[in-house]
Amino acid sequence: MKARTFSFRRVTSVEEALAAFASCEGEARFLAGGQSLLPALNLRLDAPDLLIDISRVEGMRGVSVSSSGLRIGALTRHVEVLRSPLVAEHASLLSRAAPFVAHPAIRNLGTIGGSLALADPAAEFPTCILALNASLEIAGANGIRTVRADDYFRALYETDIGPGELLTAILIPPPSHGQRVHFDELARRRGDYAIVGLAVNAVIHDSNVKEIRLAFSSVGPIPTRAKTAEAQLIGTFLGAEGIASAQAALANDLSPDGTDEVSSETRMHLARVLLGRSLNALLREDK
Amino acid sequence: MSEQVSITVKVNGSIVRRMVEPRLTLLDFLRRDLGLTGTHAGCEMGACGACLVSLEGRAVHSCLMLAVQADDLSVETIEGLSENGSIADLQAAFFERNALQCGYCTPGVLITARDCLSTGGVPSRDEIRDALSGNYCRCTGYEAIVDAIEVVARMRAANAEGSK
Amino acid sequence: MTAISDSPFRAANQYIGKSLPRPGAKRLLAGRGRYTDDIVVPRMLYAAFWRSPFAHARLGAISIEAAAAMPGVHRVFIGADFAAICKPWVGTLSHFAGMKSAPQLPLATEKVLWAGHPIAMVIAETRAQAEDALEAIEVELDELEPVVDIDAAQLPDSTLVYEEAGSNVIFRTRIESGSTASAFEDAEVVEAEFRFGRHTAVTMELRSILADYDPSDGRLTVHQSTQTPYQFHDIYARHFGLSEAHVRVVAPDVGGSFGMKLHLYHEDMAVVGASILTGRPVKFTADRMESFLTDIHARDHRVRARLAISADGMFRGIEVDDVTGVGPFSAYPRTSVVEGNQVVRLIGAAYRLKDYRADLTVVAQNKTQMSQYRAVGHPIACAVTERLVDLAGARVGLDPFEIRRRNYVTQDMYPHKTPSGYSFERLSLEECLDKLHEAMDYEALRKDQARLREAGIHRGIGIATYVEITNPSPAFYGVGGAHISAQDGCVLKVTSSGGIQCLISLSELGQGAEAIVGQIVAEGVGINPNLVRVITGDTDMTPVGGATWACRGAGIGGETALQASKKLKGRILEIAGAILQCSPGKLDISDGQILDQGGNIRMSLGELANLAYFRSDLLPKGIQPELTVAHHYAPSGYPFAFTNGIHGSLVEVDVETGFVKILKHWVIEDCGRILNPLLVDEQIRGGVVQGLGAAFFEECLYSKSGQLLNGSMADYLVPMACEMPDIVIGHVETPTQDTELGAKGCGEAGTAAASGAALNAVNDALSPFKASITQLPMTPERILKALRVV
Incomplete structure (x- = not known):
């Protein structure tokens, strides 16, 4: 398991990164934390001609807050998301999800931007940014643009990031009054990719659901919102009945593929269980 | 064939300068180029933890990092941590408790x-x-x-308490 | 921290039975271990293999020219290159009558037999360059129908894995004792069909071999991560036509083995062959993907079994049908039928039974070869038996403890012969059962369980008895013609300052063989263990012997060391007596000092050695300065020293998700005389966790076309720290009378019954739902299916 040969270039600015990509005659990849790219290289599943090391690009790392919300630099490492007081205050869903991301040593190098750019449908952060209604800041030849998380995930491992573009930051709107968040997943072992995971972001007043976004992992090619279930819940009193009807509504939202270990039916069942448990947890917190 | 790249890495406190192929992992660099064979290959995909080293004071998989990425950074391996005595209490506790058998995972476990x-x-x-x-x-x-x-944690806590 | 109990056999100033840490562990803790892949020799080249992507195919043209021209590439070999210098190996033994297996060569020559079968080999300056060259190799493969399913493989029109055999059934046997027909007549019958997933060892250190053939003097030196250096010494010499005197096999530090590293692999032979053909040292270390595709797999049994009981819960008879798929050929040199053989012989072994019948069918298939891995057959026999026992208990309304107590072989029955032909010197079944009951606080657990069920929390309690085969005599392999030694050899040398060098044929795999041998020699001679240096794993240094497998190290190797040390002590005292002019029988050695009967120090062992080696002129006439002894020991009493014990498991099943939390595990075991409780306890714990892996996680999944689907550490789930419980261990000691040492093995005890206990525990948790599961691993989906939730 040794990677094919490639050239390597370290860049220190976004402009330099984009220029390096544009000038590469073959295939180029941006290298951030490398925690998903390196296995792919070692396994020769991916074999680019050029790796552009962006890990030391100025200004792409760290967390800041403004009136428009939280800004997390794409190079912010999982461990930094996990420990950031700003994230805990302004986007606690991410703080809750971070411990589920792989293992400590992976979290020490892996970056949130890397996770979102790869867009593994089993990963935790993609569901979180979907649930948080976050936006993604993407730099390209024509400057910086932002895309809403709802429009960002396109297909399996495919996002709105075009060739030669670079994800630079994640923008999370400020929490609303009454916001309740929850993250949970069902994984065979601690740190494994989940059979199913769920990020919930809701606004609840006196057990009345004002807003809710439900984003599942591992139920399809991309992190998936359960919009029918959301619609069932919005405007209702959060209780056993509402939860049951949201669980039933998942049939309209999800159609997970079966694998050799987990059939489609089992995954669907587990998604319903997880939804029920997560909503009940919100309910408990609300009381 | 890609060009070799010059890197300067602080390894166990000493500055090391080498020419490396970009594809060389930090793991293979430590083991093959520097003879630091206490860091072990187990899966080369970041699953098993046998290759953990300390990069700038934090545990990372040396199989999931290129040697060129460690340029200008500081790496400590089991050899360095053993020689500087910083994990001597952990090593002693593992020895007394027989918390290892074949020893292959042990350097990674100690770094964790x-x-x-x-x-x-x-x-x-x-x-x-x-x-x-x-x-x-x-x-x-x-x-x-x-x-x-757990024993070492208690011992350290007791020592910290005692030194107050 | 768990308290470690010392052996009651321990006396003052003795080392056998003490919880001493392993001397070699400090080196490993400092990162100073030396595993095979750590070894670099001048002019060394690296190997990589081009492997079949298909499970079954006819091999056509192989194009290697482009690869041979790649940077750094030294040679590219194909099957014919090695066929010219290597005698094929065939994994059959004569005591398994009628078995068949396809002859094997290092690289495929006509057919490929599994996805992963090596076809070509690149030798290059670096492993990366060798892998680069693999991409330039082209191979024509004409895909054949793969044989995958064990039932389809037996159909008359099935494609054959090995045409010359005329069938995919490579071995069949029936064991019959008494009449099960009459036992089942008018009896209550409980029965089940069990499935045991294929799994694999996943040693942390990957298989690694470095062969260095020196054409100038025809010497072959092989460093290899193996349990059995002498076995490979024999194989390389015989199959490459080398003189044994010119072959050396060294096992450096071995990073886990568990039975996986004593089988011959195609890559081993290719590496030796490549070194012979190039005259250069060649190293191959499997990467993890290769390891999943080529390390032996194990288990993969379907067992249909039924137990006849009388109304009062007494067992009347057992019938078993075991079918196992073992891959495309039988492993060499131990065969792939031993696991099945042990399954059908161990089922029901702990119980009073006369009427027994078992059928074993061993089937070839286009999957990775399967053979012995830790606790060979035991977990299957245990899970089948113990599940049936619980079902019987439920049928007649007896608690799991009570039905076992009623049916165990009892103390007045020893020596006891099982209907399958095993002879037990003495077991401690009832004592272990009682101890477990107490250790678990069983009544309190049952009360908790009932209370929690009211609250919708479903805990399960399971127990499982095991009987374990240890200390095998030549009846195991030797009688079948295998060059596998059942004896061990030990050479002891007094060094000039009074220390002892011990060269022994055991191998050290981390379980502490060197530590216990050091303790035995220290006690046997009468010196401090720190002055005993134990050397293992090098055929140029150690005597010929069986090494470490099948729980034989402590029992056989330990006895060898004990007798050698007594011999050396006798020799020392003989010389001392001559020097001191007194009868050797009136002298003794303690802490390296030679004492008289009054306990007075007369001289030190160092002084004696100094005289012997440097001032032999001062020795009395006729006394030779011979302070080296050799001793060999082979078991000659019972063919096996059987041990026993019992496990308890407490689990909590989430009946909505099918997830199981393992809350606690208990083991009461009897491995005879305990040499080092610290090491025994940790052997047991490690074994339990491998058994829990089988119970809940580990399974090699194959597609219908014979492709391994989860061959990576991310996909094949081994148990990890978070999912594993703390494990309580207790001991009963029934030393074997066959040896002076009295030790039996303990290496399989943890694995043997952990999955069976867990199976019973999960079923106990599911019982309120009238649900049952009989397939391992018990995955969430299988549990949900058992619960009829999905």
Whole structure:
């Protein structure tokens, strides 16, 4: 398991990164934390001609807050998301999800931007940014643009990031009054990719659901919102009945593929269980 | 064939300068180029933890990092941590408790243990197990490892208390 | 921390039975271990293999020219290159009558037999360059129908894995004792069909071999991560036509083995062959993907079994049908039928039974070869038996403890012969059962369980008895013609300052063989263990012997060391007596000092050695300065020293998700005389966790076309720290009378019954739902299916 040969270039600015990509005659990849790219290289599943090391690009790392919300630099490492007081205050869903991301040593190098750019449908952060209604800041030849998380995930491992573009930051709107968040997943072992995971972001007043976004992992090619279930819940009193009807509504939202270990039916069942448990947890917190 | 790249890495406190192929992992660089064979290859995909080293004071998989990425950074391996005595108490506790058998996972486990205890305090057994969630051990069944780490945590806490 | 109990056999100033840490462990803790892949020799080249992507195919043209021209590439070999210098190996033994297996060569020559079968080999300056060259190799493969399913493989029109055999059934046997027909007549019958997933060892250190053939003097030196250096010494010499005197096999530190590293692999032979053909040292270390595709797999059994009982819960008879798929050929040199053989012989072994019948069918298939891995057959026999026992208990309304107590072989029955032909010197079944009951606080657990069920929390309690085969005599392999030694040899040398060098044929795999041998020699001679240096794993240094497998190290190797040390002590005292002019029988050695009967120090062992080696002129006439002894020991009493014990498991099943939390595990074991409780306890714990892996996680999944689907550490789930419980261990000691040492093995005890206990525990948790599961691993989906939730 040794990677094919490639050239390597370290860049220190976004402009330099984009220029390096544009000038590469073959295939180029941006290298951030490398925690998903390196296995792919070692396994020769991916074999680019050029790796552009962006890990030391100025200004792409760290967390800041403004009136428009939280800004997390794409190079912010999982461990930094996990420990950031700003994230805990302004986007606690991410703080809750971070411990589920792989293992400590992976979290020490892996970056949130890397996770979102790869867009593994089993990963935790993609569901979180979907649930948080976050936006993604993407730099390209024509400057910086932002895309809403709802429009960002396109297909399996495919996002709105075009060739030669670079994800630079994640923008999370400020929490609303009454916001309740929850993250949970069902994984065979601690740190494994989940059979199913769920990020919930809701606004609840006196057990009345004002807003809710439900984003599942591992139920399809991309992190998936359960919009029918959301619609069932919005405007209702959060209780056993509402939860049951949201669980039933998942049939309209999800159609997970079966694998050799987990059939489609089992995954669907587990998604319903997880939804029920997560909503009940919100309910408990609300009381 | 891609061009070789010059790198300067601080390894176990000493500056090392080498020409490397970009595709060379930090793991293979340490083992093959520097003869630091205490860092072990287990899966080369970041699953097993046998290759953990300390990069700028934090445990990372040396199989999931290129040697060129370590340019200008500081790496500590089991050899360095053994020689500078910083994990001597952990090593002694592992020895007494027989918290290793074949020893192949052990350097990685020790690096995790070091990180786990770096924040001070006495973690619960569940917290220790959680910290070890990325370290495969096929011999011990983990309990002795958890015991040894717990003993050191208590010892350090008692020493910290005593020195106040 | 768990308290470690010392052996009651321990006396003052003795080392056997003490919880001493392993001397070699400090080196490993400092990162100073030396595993095979760590070894670099001048002019060394690296190997990589081009492997079949298909499970079954006819091999056509192989194009290697482009690869041979790649940077750094030294040679590219194909099957014919090695066929010219290597005698094929065939994994059959004569005591398994009628078995068949396809002859094997290092690289495929006509057919490929599994996805992963090596076809070509690149030798290059670096492993990366060798892998680069693999991409330039082209191979024509004409895909054949793969044989995958064990039932389809037996159909008359099935494609054959090995045409010359005329069938995919490579071995069949029936064991019959008494009449099960009459036992089942008018009896209550409980029955089940069990499935045991294929799994694999996943040693942390990957398989690694470095062969260095020196054409100038025809010497072959092989460093190899193996349990059995002498076995490979024999194989390389015989199959490459080398003189044994010119072959050396060294096992450096071994990073886990568990039975996986004593089988011959195609890559081993290719590496030796490549070194012979190039005259250069060649190293191959499997990467993890290769390891999943080529390390032996194990288990993969379907067992249909039924137990006849009388109304009062007494067992009347058992019938078993075991079918196992073992891959495309039988492993060499131990065969792939031993696991099945042990399954059908161990089922029901702990119980009073006369009427027994078992059928074993061993089937070839286009999957990775399967053979012995830790606790060979035991977990299957245990899970089948113990599940049936619980079902019987439920049928007649007896608690799991009570039905076992009623049916165990009892103390007045020893020596006891099982209907399958095993002879037990003495077991401690009832004592272990009682101890477990107490250790678990069983009544309190049952009360908790009932209370929690009211609250919708479903805990399960399971127990499982095991009987374990240890200390095998030549009846195991030797009688079948295998060059596998059942004896061990030990050479002891007094060094000039009074220390002892011990060269022994055991191998050290991390379980502490060197530590216990050091303790035995220290006690046997009468010196401090720190002055005993134990050397293992090098055929140029150690005597010929069986090494470490099948739980034989402590029992056989330990006895060898004990007798050698007594011999050496006798020799020392003989010389001392001559020097001191007194009868050797009136002298003794303690802490390296030679004492008289009054306990007075007369001289030190160092002084004696100094005289012997440097001032032999001062020795009395006729006394030779011979302070080296050799001793060999082979078991000659019972063919096996059987051990026993019992496990308890407490689990909590989430009946909505099918997830199981393993809350606690108990083991009461009897491995005879305990040499080092610290090491025994950790052997047991490690074994339990491998058994829990089988119970809940580990399974090699194959597609219908014979492709391994989860061959990576991310996909094949081994148990990790977070999912594993703390494990309580207790001991009963029934030393074997066959040896002076009295030790039996303990290496399989943890694995043997952990999955069976867990199976019973999960079923106990599911019982309120009238649900049952009989397939391992018990995955969430299988549990949900058992619960009829999905």
